[in-house]
Every structure is written in C-alpha cells, then in structure tokens.
Amino acid sequence: MNETQFNKVKEGQGFIAALDQSGGSSPKALRGYGVPDDTYSNSDEMFDLIHAMRTRIITSPSFGGDRLFGAILFENTLVREIEGRGSASYLWEVKGVVPFLKVDKGLEPEQDGVQVMRPIPDLEDLLGRGRESGVFGTKMRSVIKLADRDGIEANVEQQFQLGERILEAGLVPILEPEVDINSPQKSEAEAMLKQAILDRLDRLGDSGVLFKLTIPSVDDLYLDLVEHPNVVRVAALSGGYTHEEACEGLFRQRGMVASFSRGLVEGLSVDQTDDEFDAALDRSVANIFAASST
Numbered sequence: 467m468n469e470t471q472f473n474k475v476k477e478g479q480g481f482i483a484a485l486d487q488s489g490g491s492s493p494k495a496l497r498g499y500g501v502p503d504d505t506y507s508n509s510d511e512m513f514d515l516i517h518a519m520r521t522r523i524i525t526s527p528s529f530g531g532d533r534l535f536g537a538i539l540f541e542n543t544l545v546r547e548i549e550g551r552g553s554a555s556y557l558w559e560v561k562g563v564v565p566f567l568k569v570d571k572g573l574e575p576e577q578d579g580v581q582v583m584r585p586i587p588d589l590e591d592l593l594g595r596g597r598e599s600g601v602f603g604t605k606m607r608s609v610i611k612l613a614d615r616d617g618i619e620a621n622v623e624q625q626f627q628l629g630e631r632i633l634e635a636g637l638v639p640i641l642e643p644e645v646d647i648n649s650p651q652k653s654e655a656e657a658m659l660k661q662a663i664l665d666r667l668d669r670l671g672d673s674g675v676l677f678k679l680t681i682p683s684v685d686d687l688y689l690d691l692v693e694h695p696n697v698v699r700v701a702a703l704s705g706g707y708t709h710e711e712a713c714e715g716l717f718r719q720r721g722m723v724a725s726f727s728r729g730l731v732e733g734l735s736v737d738q739t740d741d742e743f744d745a746a747l748d749r750s751v752a753n754i755f756a757a758s759s760t
Contacts, residue, residue, distance in 0.1 A: 467602075467636060467637075467638065468602060471558070471564045471602045472602075472638070472698075474531075474535050474536075474562075474564055475535055475536055475564050475602070475603070475638070475676070475698060475699060476674075476698050476699060478531075478535035479533070479535070479755075479758075479759065480531075480532070480533045480534045480535045480723070480755055480758060481533075481534055481535070481536075481701070481723045481724035481725065481726070481754050481755060481758040482534065482535065482536035482537065482538060482566070482640075482678075482701050482723065482724065482725040483523075483529070483534055483536070483537040483538070483563075483725075483726070483730055484537075484538050484703070484725050484726060484727035484730065485520050485523065485524070485537055485538060485539060485540075485543075485727070486538040486539055486540045486543075486567075486568035486605065486727070487516055487540060487727070488540050488541075488542075488568065488572075489509060489512075489513075490572065491727075492512055492513070492516045493512065495516065495519070495727075495731065496512070496515055496516060496519070498728070498731065498732070499519050499731065499734060499735060499736050500735040500736045500737055501515055501519075501736055513542050517542075517543060517546050519731075519734075519736070520539075520543065520553075521548050522743065523730075523731070523734070523747065524537070524548060524553075524556065524557065524561065524563075525548065525549065526743065526744050526747050527744055528744050528745075528747040528748035528751055529561065529563075529747065529751065530561050530562060530563070531561055531562025531563050532562075533751050533752075533755045534561075534563050534751070534755075535563065535564060536563060536564040536565070536566055536602075536603075536725075537557055537563050537564070537565060537566065538566040538567070538568055538605050538640070538725070539553055539554065539557075539565060539566065539567055539568065539601075540568050541567065541568065541569070541592065544567065544595060544596065544599050544601070552599055552600065553565070553599075554567075554596075554599045554600040554601050555599070555600045558600060558602075564602045564603075565599075565600060565601050565602060566601065566602060566603045566604060566605050566640060567592075567596045567601045567603070567604050567605070568604070568605050568606070568607075569586060569589060569592055569593070569596075569604045569605070569606050569632075570583045570584070570586065570605075570606035570607055570608075571583070571584045571585070571586055572584050573607075573608065573609060576611060577617065578612075578614045578616050578617030578620065579610065579611050579612025579613070579614030579617040579618075579655075580608065580609065580610050580611060580612075580614065580617035580618060580620065580621040581608060581609040581611070581621075582608050582620060582621055582624050583606060583607070583608050583624060583628070586606075586628070589628070589631065589632075590631075590635065593632060593635040593637055594635070596637065597635070597636060597637065601637065602637065602638060603632075603637050603638035603639060603640060603676070604632050604637055604638075604639045604640065605639070605640040605642055605678065606625070606628060606639070606640075606641070606642060607642040607644055607678075608621050608624065608625060608642070608643050608644065609621075609643075609644050609645075609646060610643055610644065610645045610646065610649070610655050610659060611646045611649050611655075612649060612650075612651050612655060613649075613651035613654035613655040613657075613658055615658055618643075618655065618658045618659055618662055619662055621643050621662075622643055622659065622662040622663060622666065623662075623666070625641040625642075625643050626641070626666045626669075629641050629675050630670070633670075633673045633675070638674070638675065638676065638698065639675050639676070640675070640676040640677065640678050640701070640725075641675055641676070641677050641678070642677070642678040642679070642703065643659060643663075643679070644678075644679070644680055644703060644705060645659060645679070645680040646680075646705075647680060647705045647706050647707060648706075652680075652683050653682075653683040653684060656680070656682045656683060656684070656687055657684075657687070659679075660687060660688060660690070660691065663677070663691060664690065664691070664694075667691075667694055667696045667697065668696070670696045673696065674695075674696050674697060674698040675696065675697065675698060676697070676698045676699045676700070676701060677691060677697065677699075677700045677701065678701045678702070678703050678725050679700065679701070679702060679703065679722075680702070680703055680705050681702045681703075681705070681707070681712065681715035681716055681719065681722075682719070685718045685719060686718075686719060686720055688700050688719065688721075688722060689719075689720055689721060692720070692721030692722065693721070699723060700721065700722050700723070701722065701723050701724065701725035702715075702716050702719065702722045702723070702724055702725065702726075703725055703726070703727075704724075704726040704727060704728050704729035704730075706728070707728075707729065708728075708729070708732065709726075709728075709729045709730075709732040709733070709750060709753065712724070712726060712728075712729040712757075713729070713753050713754060713756075713757040714757075716754075716757040716758065716760075717756070717757045717760055718760070719760070720760055721760075722758075723758035724754045724757060724758045726754055729750075729754065730750055730751075730754065731750075732750065733746045733749070733750060734746055734747060734750075
C-alpha cells in the first residue's frame with residue numbers, strides 16, 4: 467500500500483470524483499454531455515467517446531489534487547492513456563489524485579428488496595492488473611430498495627466478503643451498498659444498513675475500508691461510521707439527485723465527503739469551448755468541495 471496515497475485518502479481535503487461509467491451507464495452519461503446515441507454504432511466507439519469526456523475532465527485545470535483526493539475509474543479506462551500516460555498513473559503523478567477502480571460486474575435481479583452484485587470470477591486478475599497500473603483501491607456497488615432485514619444483511623455481507631479479499635490483495639476497497647433514493651422505506655432501510663455495517667466492522671482487525679453511501683434521510687446518521695477506527699472515509703453518492711440537491715444534502719452531513727458522478731458532470735457539454743467547460747467544471751468542483759468540508 468502506498469502510504470502517501472493512504473494518508474491523502476484518510477486526511478486530505480476534498481472529495482472523490484466518480485468517473486466510472488460502465489457499459490450500462492455510459493449512454494446516459496454521454497446524452498447528458500450532449501452526445502446522442504446515434505453518434506456511435508458499437509461499444510468500442512461508445513467507450514472512445516466516454517474516455518474523451520473523462521480525459522477532458524481530468525486534464526482540465528479545474529480538476530486537481532487541491533480539491534479532489536480521489537477518482538474512480540472503469541476497468542476499460544485502465545488500459546487507456548491520458549496525454550501519453552496510463553490513466554491511473556496520470557491521475558496520481560500529474561494531478562495528485564488517488565486512483566480507484568470499479569470492480570463489480572453489475573447487479574443480480576432484485577430479491578428480498580435488494581440487488582446484490584453479480585459474481586466477479588476474474589477478481590484476483592483484475593486486482594493484479596489494477597496494482598500494476600498504479601491503482602490504490604477499488605469500488606463495488608450493490609443496491610437496497612426496501613427495508614428487508616434479510617436482504618440488507620445479505621447485501622452487506624457480500625460487500626464485506628469481497629472487501630476482505632480486496633484488502634488481502636493489498637488494495638483498499640470502497641464498499642457501496644446504495645440505498646435507492648426512491649425507496650418508499652428509505653429511512654428505515656438506512657437504519658438497518660448502518661447497523662449491519664457496524665456489526666461487521668470489528669472483524670476487519672487493523673484494516674480499514676471506505677464507504678460510499680446514499681445521502682441519508684436523517685442527518686448525521688452515519689457519523690458513527692465516520693468516527694469508527696476501521697473506517698478510512700465515508701463518501702456520499704449523488705444517486706440520482708441533481709447537483710444542487712446532492713450538495714445541499716451533503717452539506718448537512720458532518721464528516722461525509724462527496725463521491726459524485728452525475729452531480730459532478732451536470733452542466734458540462736461537448737459543445738462548450740475549453741474556457742466554458744473549465745469554468746463550468748470549476749463551479750461544480752467548488753460547490754462539491756464546499757459541501758464536503760462540513
């Protein structure tokens with residue numbers, strides 16, 4: 467583990483940029499950026515366009531380690547370059563931003579009010595490639611839709627089991643059991659989720675993990691996690707909230723920082739000039755940085 471990176475993740479000011487749009491989420495991200503579906507005809511062309519968008523964001527003077535301490539990349543990005551360097555290497559060596567890698571393969575159908583992750587048969591190979599590319603940690607997402615105790619226990623247990631494998635491989639995981647913002651039982655599900663996490667944290671021993679959680683309905687619900695010795699950082703996902711809604715909600719949560727995707731790129735367009743693009747990104751980063759500083 468890179469101790470300099472670990473200290474930045476644990477103590478650094480700012481937030482984590484979620485730039486890990488995958489095959490399923492890339493079309494929506496591109497549409498939001500002003501690139502219609504008929505611009506590309508296959509997945510290779512789509513990933514070329516999404517990488518161009520990511521590259522424009524990462525190379526912008528508005529994006530840097532003074533206000534961001536981490537960024538999450540998609541597996542496809544790992545083999546791509548930014549200005550002649552591997553993407554993860556560029557993030558750290560040029561921008562001073564710690565690189566994380568999305569490792570999940572999507573979600574299983576809903577059962578017991580949750581969607582657990584699909585199997586990740588090549589996890590060890592993926593982690594090895596991540597280490598070789600300069601990745602510090604990982605991220606994996608599952609979803610909670612209802613306050614079903616059995617479902618939530620299964621969801622969190624899967625996150626911890628995979629997290630422990632990732633720790634053994636020398637990387638630091640971000641566990642992301644997302645509560646759907648449209649859940650009719652959101653606050654009840656969040657209370658169950660918090661307890662399920664607390665029940666498992668001590669088994670990590672001397673190791674620490676990060677969490678990426680939905681902005682809770684009850685302010686400061688996750689303060690116990692923020693202060694737990696086995697928790698490196700607690701980040702908030704934007705989860706379908708607008709940029710303004712996500713920043714307002716995060717501002718009320720002490721100790722939580724952002725890990726926004728939609729909330730970061732909202733207002734950016736492929737048709738903007740570089741000056742317009744950088745100014746729009748600067749406003750977004752400034753707002754998220756402020757909301758992450760409470």
